[in-house]
Amino acid sequence: WIEDKKGDPLYRYGRQGNANDYTAQSEDLGDDAMLASSYGIENLKRIMTNLRDWTYVTGSDYTELGEMYGEVRSQYNRYMGHVRRYVGGVKEDYKTPDQDGMVYTHAPKAKQKEAVKFLNEQLFNTPMWMLDNEILGRLQDYGAVEDMRGLQVSTLNDLLGWGKLGRVIENSALNGSDAYSMLELTADIRAGLWSELRGGNAIDTYRRNLQRAHIEKLGQLLTEDEPASRFGNSVDASQSDIRAIARAELKSLQSSIRAAIPRTSDRMSKIHLEDALERVNSILDPK
Incomplete structure (x- = not known):
């Protein structure tokens, strides 16, 4: 029976103790987290549109609205977690010596x-x-910007985490051009986070916070070491x-930011870019 069912994903067992396995995640039963999460987000948008009506109770306060809004945020963050595990992800598929194939395989380059x-x-x-103010204005006097910063930065820091980068580098070493390299990963992140630079477009509060976090994280990768851990393999950053x-990413940012400042007309965006350039300069050339 086991031989008959091998290869059928419906019968595959995946332990949830392996945090690197992108195919074995809590509340994720599909085989494509990007597609599933896209559908899920569309449902969350529908919920947000109706959230006030669905939680309305005559004579009550906004406790129910606050709880349900929190659930929307939590579910959205869960989707982000499902997706980001693909990057540097390794599929674990238990086998016996008489079965063909590897136990551990890296996520396909295209999926990463x-x-x-x-x-x-x-x-x-x-x-x-x-960030619907009709909801937020009924729930809190302050905190929306910081909450969004935390949501975005936690995923950014995970994408550029020591262990994930170590697996990305090892994948490249073992599989060459078939792997999603760290050079490609960092370039794709930079292109997404700093897209305003190309056209000198205004940079809003949320993006300014995220861009500062990106510089800070690159600075940590350049100057700090991975914290000691009892779990998993560590990376010797210096070697x-x-x-x-x-360092190469910071130099690319340095050049792009410097070029973007003269063509940026929005005052706050220009101030932000001037500050960002100073931050990059300080990391690359500490006084």
């Missing part, structure tokens, strides 16, 4: 690239549909490609 594209479009391009690529 698709995951970053999804995150650029659905998260780093700020999901304004979640890996991480430092070199982080």
